[in-house]
Amino acid sequence: MKQLIQDFKSGAIQVVDVPAPRTASGRLLVQNAFSVVSAGTESATVALGQASLLGKARQRPDLVKQVFATVKREGVGAALHKVQSRLEEWKALGYSCAGTVIEVGEGVTGFAVGDRVACAGQDYASHAEVVSVPVNLCAKLPDGVDLAHAAFTTLGAIALHAVRQADARLGEHVAVIGLGLIGQLTVQILQAAGCRVSGSDPAVTMAGLAAPQPDAADAVIIAAATDSNEPLELAAQLCRDRGRVVLVGVTGMEVPREIFYRKELELRLSRSYGPGRYDPQYEEHGVDYPVGYVRWTEQRNMAAFLQLLADGKVNIAPLIAHRLKIDDAARAYELTGGVVIEYPKTEDRGQKTEKAVRTSVAGRPSAICLGVIGAGHYAQGVLLPEFKRHKDVTLHTVCTATGAHAKKAQEKFGFAGCTTDWRAVIADKDVNTVVVATRHNLHAEIVAAALRAGKTVWCEKPLCLRQEELDEILQAGSDRLMVGFNRRFAAWAQKLPAGPVVMRYRVSVQPLPAHHWVNDPAVGGGRVLGEVCHFVDFLQFAAKARPVSVFAQGFGGDNVQVAVRFADGSVGSVDYFTVADAGLAKEHVEIFGGGRHVVVDDVREKGQAEAVRRFVAAVKTGGPMPIPFEEIVASARMTLAVVESVRRNQAVLL
Numbered sequence: 001m002k003q004l005i006q007d008f009k010s011g012a013i014q015v016v017d018v019p020a021p022r023t024a025s026g027r028l029l030v031q032n033a034f035s036v037v038s039a040g041t042e043s044a045t046v047a048l049g050q051a052s053l054l055g056k057a058r059q060r061p062d063l064v065k066q067v068f069a070t071v072k073r074e075g076v077g078a079a080l081h082k083v084q085s086r087l088e089e090w091k092a093l094g095y096s097c098a099g100t101v102i103e104v105g106e107g108v109t110g111f112a113v114g115d116r117v118a119c120a121g122q123d124y125a126s127h128a129e130v131v132s133v134p135v136n137l138c139a140k141l142p143d144g145v146d147l148a149h150a151a152f153t154t155l156g157a158i159a160l161h162a163v164r165q166a167d168a169r170l171g172e173h174v175a176v177i178g179l180g181l182i183g184q185l186t187v188q189i190l191q192a193a194g195c196r197v198s199g200s201d202p203a204v205t206m207a208g209l210a211a212p213q214p215d216a217a218d219a220v221i222i223a224a225a226t227d228s229n230e231p232l233e234l235a236a237q238l239c240r241d242r243g244r245v246v247l248v249g250v251t252g253m254e255v256p257r258e259i260f261y262r263k264e265l266e267l268r269l270s271r272s273y274g275p276g277r278y279d280p281q282y283e284e285h286g287v288d289y290p291v292g293y294v295r296w297t298e299q300r301n302m303a304a305f306l307q308l309l310a311d312g313k314v315n316i317a318p319l320i321a322h323r324l325k326i327d328d329a330a331r332a333y334e335l336t337g338g339v340v341i342e343y344p345k346t347e348d349r350g351q352k353t354e355k356a357v358r359t360s361v362a363g364r365p366s367a368i369c370l371g372v373i374g375a376g377h378y379a380q381g382v383l384l385p386e387f388k389r390h391k392d393v394t395l396h397t398v399c400t401a402t403g404a405h406a407k408k409a410q411e412k413f414g415f416a417g418c419t420t421d422w423r424a425v426i427a428d429k430d431v432n433t434v435v436v437a438t439r440h441n442l443h444a445e446i447v448a449a450a451l452r453a454g455k456t457v458w459c460e461k462p463l464c465l466r467q468e469e470l471d472e473i474l475q476a477g478s479d480r481l482m483v484g485f486n487r488r489f490a491a492w493a494q495k496l497p498a499g500p501v502v503m504r505y506r507v508s509v510q511p512l513p514a515h516h517w518v519n520d521p522a523v524g525g526g527r528v529l530g531e532v533c534h535f536v537d538f539l540q541f542a543a544k545a546r547p548v549s550v551f552a553q554g555f556g557g558d559n560v561q562v563a564v565r566f567a568d569g570s571v572g573s574v575d576y577f578t579v580a581d582a583g584l585a586k587e588h589v590e591i592f593g594g595g596r597h598v599v600v601d602d603v604r605e606k607g608q609a610e611a612v613r614r615f616v617a618a619v620k621t622g623g624p625m626p627i628p629f630e631e632i633v634a635s636a637r638m639t640l641a642v643v644e645s646v647r648r649n650q651a652v653l654l
Contacts, residue, residue: 001018001019001020001129001130001403002015002016002017002018002128002129002326002327002343003015003016003018003092003126003127003128003129003403003404004093004094004126004127004128004326004329004330004332004341005090005091005092005093005404006090006091006093007090007091008088008089008090008091009088013093013330013333014330015326015327015329015330016090016404016407017407018128018402018403018404018406018407018418019403019406019407019418019420019421020129020130020403020420021130021131021132021401021402021403021420022132022401022420022421023103023104023105023132024105024132024401025105025106025107026105026106026107026108026134026135026284026285026286027105027108027132027133027134027135028101028103028104028105028108028111028117028119028132028133028135028138029101029102029103029104029105029130029131029132030097030099030100030101030102030117030130030131030132030133030138031099031100031101031102031129031130031343031345032097032098032099032128032129032130032131032343033098033099033100033147033151033342033343034097034098034099034147034148034150034151034340034341034342034343035094035096035097035098035125035126035127035128035151035340035341035343036094036096036097036151036152036154036155036181036338036339036340036341037094037127037332037333037338037339037340037341038095038096038154038155038181038182039180039181039336039337039338039339088380088408088412089405089408090404090405090407090408092122092123092126092127092128092402092404093126093127094122094125094126094127094128094341095120095121095122095123095124095125095126095154096118096119096120096125096151096152096153096154096155097118097119097125097126097127097131097151098116098117098118098141098147098148098151098153099116099117099119099131099147099343100114100115100116100117101113101114101115101116101117102130105135107286108135108286110135111135111138111140115140116140116141116145116147116150117138117139117140117141118138118139118141118150118151118153118154118302118306119131119133119138119153119154120133120137120138120154120157120273120298120302121133121134121137121154121283123402124137125137127326127329127341128403128404129326129343129344134283134284134285134286135286136276136283136286136288136297136298136299137283137298137299138299138302139153139299139302139303139306140303140306141306142306142307142309142310143310145306145309145310146309146316148316148320148323148340148342149309149316149317150306150309151340152181152185152316152319152338153302153305153306154302155181155182155185156185156189156302156305156306156308156309156314157273157274157298157301157302157304157305158182158185158248158270158272158273159182159183159185159186159189159223159248159305160189160273160274160301160304160305161248161270161271161272161273161274161296161301162182162186162221162223162246162248162270163186163189163190163193163221164274164296164301165246165268165269165270166219166221166244166246166268167219167244168190168193168195168218168219169193169218170193170194170195171194171196172195172218172219173195173196173197173198173216173217173218174190174195174196174197174217174218174219174220174221175197175198175200175212175216175217175219175220175221175235176190176197176198176199176200176220176221176223177199177200177201177212177220177221177222177223177224177231177234177235177238178200178201178222178223178224178225178231179199179200179201179204179205179206179209179223180201180204180224180225181319181338182223182248182249183199183201183204183223183224184204184206184319185314185319186221186223187199187206187209188313188314188315189305189308189313189314192308192313192314197209198210198211198212198213198216198217199211199212200234201224212238213238214237214238215237215238215239215240216238216240217238217239217240217243218239218240218243218244219239219243219244219245219246220235220238220239220243220244220245220246221246221248221270222235222245222246222247222248222249222251223248223249224249224251225249225250225251226249226250226251226252227251227252228251228252229251229252229253229254229256230251230252231249231251231252232245232251232252232253232254232255232256233256233259236256236259236260236263236265237259239263239265240263241263241264242263242264242265242266243263243265243266244265244266244268245265245266245267245268246268246269247268247269247270248270255267272298273298273301274296274297274298274300274301275294275296275298276289276294276297277298278515279515280515280517280520282297282298283298285522319337319338320337320338320340321335321337321338321339322335322337322338322339322340323339323340323342324339324340324341324342325341325342325344326341326342326343326344329341367392367393367619367620368390368392368393368394368432368433368616368619368620369394369396369430369432369433370387370393370394370395370396370431370433370434370435371396371397371398371399371425371426371428371431371433371434371435371455372384372395372397372398372399372409372415372425372434372435372437373399373422373425373434373435373436373437373438374399374400374435374436374437374438374439374442374460375398375399375400375405375406375409375437376437378437378460379435379437379460380409380412380413382608383435383437383460383484383608383612384409384413386608386609386612386613387435387612387616388413388414390612390613390616392616392620393616394416395413395414395415395416396415396416396417396428396430397415397416397417397418397419397424397425397428397431398410398413398415398417398418398419399418399419399420399421399422399424399425400418400420401420403418403420406418406419406420422438422442422446423449426446426449426450426453426455427453431455432455432456432619433455433456433457433619434446434450434455434456434457434458435457435458435459436450436457436458436459436460437460439517439523439524440465440518440523440524440525440530441465441522441523441524441525443459443460443462443463443464443465443469444463444464444465444466444470444472444473445469445472447459447463447473447476447481448469448472448473448475448476451473451476451477451478451480451481452476452477452478454478455480456480456481456482456619457480457481457482458482458483458484458615459481459482459483459484460483460484461483461485461530461531461533461534461537462525462529462530462636462639463483463533463632463635463636464636464640465525465529466640467640470633470636470637470640474633479625479629481625481629481632482611482618482625482626482627482632483537483627483632483635484608484611485533485534485537485538485541485611485627485632485635486534486606486607486608486610486611487534487535487537487538487541487603487606487607488537488538488541488607488627489607489608489610489614489626490603490605490606490607490610491605491607491610492598492600492603492605493538493541493542495598496542496591496593496598497591497592497593497594497595497596497597497598498593498594499543499544499545499566499568499569499570499593500543500545500566500568500569500570500593501542501543501570501591501592501593501594502570502571502591502592502593503539503542503543503570503572503573503589503590503591503592504572504573504575504589504590505535505538505539505572505573505574505575505587505589506574506575506587506588506589507531507532507535507574507576507577507586507587508577508578508580508584508585508586508587509527509531509558509576509578509586510578510582511558511578512527512558518530519557519558526557526558526643527557527558527576528554528557528558528560528576528639528642528643528646529640529643532560532562532574532576532639532642533635533636533638533639535562535574535576536550536562536564536574536635536638536639536642537631537635538589539564539566539572539574540564540566540631540634540635541631542570542572542591543566543568543570543572544568545566545567545568546566546567546634547565547566547567547634547637547638547654548565548566548567548653548654549564549565549651549653549654550562550563550564550565550638550641550642550645550651550652550654551563551645551650551651552641552642552643552645552646553645553646553649554646556578558576558577558578559576559577559578559579560574560576560577560642560646561573561574561575561576562574562575562642564638570593585601585602585603586602586603587600587602587603588600588601588602589603611626614626634654637654638654641654
C-alpha cells in the first residue's frame with residue numbers, strides 16, 4: 001500500500017510503498033477513502049523534521065537533556081546509537097481520516113465489516129491506504145455524511161472539546177483567535193450552539209464574522225499556532241471581567257498577570273479531542289469511561305461532531321481548498337488551506353508482506369536465513385548490526401507492527417523482504433532462524449510458534465510474562481532457543497572466581513514515564529519481569545549452580561531487592577532501583593569466592609557482540625545453544641518467582 005511519511009533525518013516527505021498493517025486485538029482495519037492534512041499540528045511536525053540537527057535540538061531541549069543523561073550513565077557510544085536510531089526513523093504523518101472497515105479485530109463489538117467510520121490518532125489514522133486504529137478512536141458515520149467531510153472528524157472533535165472547555169452557553173459572546181481549520185470549525189460549532197461569535201486572524205477572514213471588541217467576550221478560544229505571546233495578551237483584552245480563556249492551539253504562555261488579575265480571568269487548556277487522550281487504557285486497550293461519569297470522551301466527541309455534519313449544522317465544503325491523490329500527496333505541506341488526500345479503491349491494498357527471494361552467500365544458500373520479528377530501537381541499534389556483520393547470515397524478512405517501520409528497517413539493513421504479519425515469517429520455509437524482539441507480551445506466543453515450526457530462535461528478554469506462557473514454550477518440543485542474556489558473555493564475566501560464591505549486582509536506572517508500555521502489566525509486564533531477569537540470570541551463570549529459592553521485597557513496582565540461594569550454597573543479590581542520583585553508574589557487580597574477587601564498577605561492556613557470535617556459530621554448526629535450555633528455563637522461573645515473592649512477602653522455593 002502507499003503511505004505518506006517523513007524521513008526524520010533528512011526531513012524529506014515522500015510517498016512510499018509499504019506492507020499494510022494487520023488486524024490486531026481491539027482494533028479496526030480500515031480502508032481509507034480520505035484523510036485531512038492539519039496545517040497547524042502536522043506542519044509543526046514537518047518543520048521539526050526538516051530542521052538541522054542543531055535546529056532539532058533547539059526545538060526539543062527535553063530530548064537534548066535525555067541524550068546528556070545517557071552519555072553520563074552509559075557512555076558516548078550508547079548515546080550515539082540511540083540518537084542515530086531515532087534520527088533514521090520514518091515518521092508517519094496524519095491523524096484524521098475516514099474510510100470503510102475491512103477487518104474487525106478480536107474483542108471489538110459495535111462495528112462490522114463494511115461500516116463507514118471516521119478515525120483519529122497520530123500513528124493510527126495516518127495518510128495511508130489502510131490503517132489499523134484502536135476501537136475507541138473510531139466512530140461510525142451517520143447515513144448521508146460524505147466520507148471526505150467525515151475525514152475532518154478529528155479536527156472537529158478538537159474544536160468541539162475546546163467549546164466544551166469554554167463552557168460556552170446559549171446567547172454568550174465567544175471570540176475565536178486563529179481562523180485556520182480548527183478555528184473555523186470552532187466558529188461553526190459555537191454558532192450551532194446559539195452563541196454570538198467573533199473572530200480574529202491576520203491572514204484569514206470568514207464571511208459574516210465580526211471582529212471582536214475589547215472587554216466584550218464571555219469566553220475566548222485561542223486556536224492559533226505561534227511562538228508569540230500575542231494571542232494570550234489579546235484574549236485578555238477581549239474578555240469581560242471573570243471571563244474564560246481557553247487555549248487549544250500552540251502559542252506562547254507567558255500569562256500577563258496584571259490584566260488576568262485585574263479582570264480575574266480563568267485560563268483553561270483544551271487537551272486535544274477530549275477525555276481519554278493520552279490514556280493508554282482508553283486509547284490502546286479500549287477501556288471506555290462510564291458515560292454517567294465522563295459524558296464526553298474522545299469517541300463521543302467524534303460521534304457528536306459527525307452528527308453535526310449529518311444535521312447540516314457544520315459545513316465542511318468551504319474548508320476544502322485542495323484535493324490530492326495519494327501519489328501526489330508529498331506536496332500537501334506546500335499548500336495553504338484545507339488539504340484532503342484521496343485514496344483509490346483497489347483490491348490489493350491489504351497485502352501485508354513483500355515477498356523475499358532466497359539469497360545466497362558465496363554462491364550457496366546461507367547457513368542462517370534470518371527472519372526478524374520486531375525492530376525497535378534496541379534491535380536496530382544493537383542486534384541487527386551484530387547479525388549483519390556475519391557473512392553466514394542472510395537477512396531474509398523483517399516484520400514490525402507498522403508497514404512504514406518495516407520498510408524502513410528493510411532498506412536500512414538490506415533485508416530481502418518485509419511484512420507486518422509475524423506468522424508469515426514463521427510459515428516461510430526459507431527462514432530457518434527467527435529473532436523475536438517485539439514488545440514483551442508477544443514473546444512467548446511467537447517463540448512457541450517458531451519452535452513448533454522447527455526454527456532456531458533468539459528471543460530478547462524477557463522470555464515470558466506468566467507461568468502459562470513458559471509452559472507453552474516447554475510444550476513446543478524444541479530446545480533450539482537462545483535468550484538475549486548478554487551479560488554472561490562479557491569479557492569481564494569470563495574471569496569469575498570458583499564457587500561457592502557471594503554475589504551482588506546493583507542496577508540504578510531512571511524512572512520510566514507512568515504510561516510507558518513497559519509499565520503496562522498486559523504489554524510490558526513491568527521492569528522486574530522485563531529487566532531484572534537479566535541480572536538474576538547472571539547470578540545463575542556466576543554461581544554455576546541450580547537456583548533453589550528466591551526472596552524479594554520492594555516498593556513502587558520497579559524498586560526491588562532480590563536474594564537468590566543456589567544448590568551449592570552460593571548466594572547472590574540484585575538491587576534494582578530508580579531512586580538514586582542520576583549520576584550514579586548504572587551497573588556495579590561484586591563477586592567473591594575461593595580467595596578471589598571480581599569487582600566491576602560502571603559496567604559498559606555488556607557482551608552483545610559475543611552473544612550473537614556464539615549464537616551464529618551454534619546455528620551454523622548445529623551445536624548446542626550458547627545458554628543451556630535448562631538455564632534459560634531456570635532464569636525465567638527465578639524472574640517469575642521475584643514477582644511472586646514480592647506479592648506474598650515470603651521466599652519462593654524453585
